[in-house]
Amino acid sequence: MDLISSLLAFLRVAETGSFSVVASERGVTQPAVSRQVRALEEHVGMRLVQRSTTGVVLTEEGRNLLPAARNLVEAAESLSVSASPAQARPTGKVRLSLPAPLALHICGHARALLDSHPSLSLDMVVRDSTSNLIEDGLDLEVRLGPIDDSSLISRRVGMTSAFLVAAPSYLAGRPLPRSPQDLRNHECVVYSRWGKDDTWWFEASEGQFSVNVPCRLRANNASAVHQAVLGGNGIAILSHLMVADDLRTGRLVSLLPEFPPARLPLYIVYPSRRNLPLRTRVVIEFIAELLKADPAMRDRTAWPRPASGAPDAGRGQNAVGAALASVDAAGERR
Template identity: 35%
Template sequence: MKSFAAVTDAGSFSAAAARIGSSQSTLSKHVAALEAHLQTRLFNRTTRSLTLTTDGARFYEKAMSALDTIEAAEASVGLEGEAEGILRLTAPLTLAESRLVAMLTRFMADNPRIEIDFTASDHALNLVADNLDLAVRVGQLADSRLIARKIGVARRIAVASPAYLERAGEPRHPHDLAQHQCIVYSLLGTGSRWTFEDGGSVEIRGNFRADSPNMVRAAAMAGLGIAVNARWLFEDALATGELVHVLPDHEPVRMPIHIVLPPGRYVPARTRSLIDFLSREFAADPLLAPDQSGIPAP
């Protein structure tokens, strides 16, 4: 069963053999024996591809559940051993680029038998349909069925380009934003109302909206208006002077950051290891640390 799961995960006998330190012939014999036992074909084989049959896909789902149960049983008596296997995860692109790549590099150095299959997306992917082990999500969670663990917060700021501020003036209070062009990040879900940690809020307007944080940053740098997003998105542009921090005494409401897991499955050792690792990494980062950590905001 483990050989079958390894081949399915890797997409070929050769890749699976390389990953688990076996040989193609051994894996082929194991899968052939399993097919003979089940009296059905599990893979569609051609010279160029290897795909699951309908029976194979059904068996894979049940087999993974069984293997998870075995792993949990082994862990309960101290036989779990070193975490290994493929971890499939997703996170927003800008968070991945600015923070997660470095974190995952350290994690993989500590866990050399774990492979990472990463999908960068600013949209909330379906963990079950997209066969993902976990997601890092910024903002309020919409799906209450998911297993969630809060690991941090996104500290946000308002920014604008020097050219825009020279042309339109600099706001001194959040209510001044109603008289400015504001750039809307459409995936945030708060619409055209921006709220602040001091309890204030303002209905903003603007001629540009985007579903990409990178587009929001580019629009702000181009002088299209004032933008609000996670501070990590603007770090480089603030350092070079291409963007200016506006309303520094009025912090936009912080967004929670969660790790979310698919519902109803045992969490294998490799996933638990990454969750614990990321929790420590986020707690040590002043821009990401949970509010209760005691680390002051920058």
């Protein structure tokens, strides 16, 4: 019996409550996973799981075994690094969850990571809401905003930067907003993630302030909001990663550049720092360096804006041009 492989199967069955789910994740048959768990039961001399009408549940012995099983798996994964750091190679799959804009950005640069580490693979879960890392079988997740879960390890890797945008077809025949308060007289497309999502926050020299916006169309996915705005359905706040090309080509127009949307901190979170597998550490460093290379995503970097005064089209476009130039510069350095 391969003890580590059986322990891994047992841990995932415990997390998912399903032999079939684990089999699908591993690309094997459901009986193969059952045999691995049964072999572990024979090895320890006790029943660890039992089937119920709602799935697979752990026995008391199975629950008691979980901490030791996790420790053994973590120790085994770090063994090669401890024994021979110079020869260690990241091997295996890293399963990570990311918001849609960042997932698209990373997909555009993943080739460099995968070419550098031929035995490494990525399984990306694209979602704009937070996950339960253990239940969803995730190694790490990129999150926006403060981290409230004290059980997770978090590493701050940058800040979001976004534009207030609309399509020319929507703006045609409508008065341009001259302050965030004017958005109350417009149709807004809301990107719903958490909390009161029809309250938009902006930055000014005096600090951050909020405006409640009307909404007739909302979506919990940034790509859907992006398409809705391109279709002329209203005004939205979207990541610079999604709209940079649209602003260059004129498919979208940046509004109120002197009142940029409030920035949010970006964190990478994962369940445990102890014996963190080399493959996971490599992916964490890759994401951190990728974001660091983008001036618009660095911590404490001001988003370009006009110096002062009332907004006008020319000065607004100058601010947009400066912002896009910073994005281009990041791409050239990569």
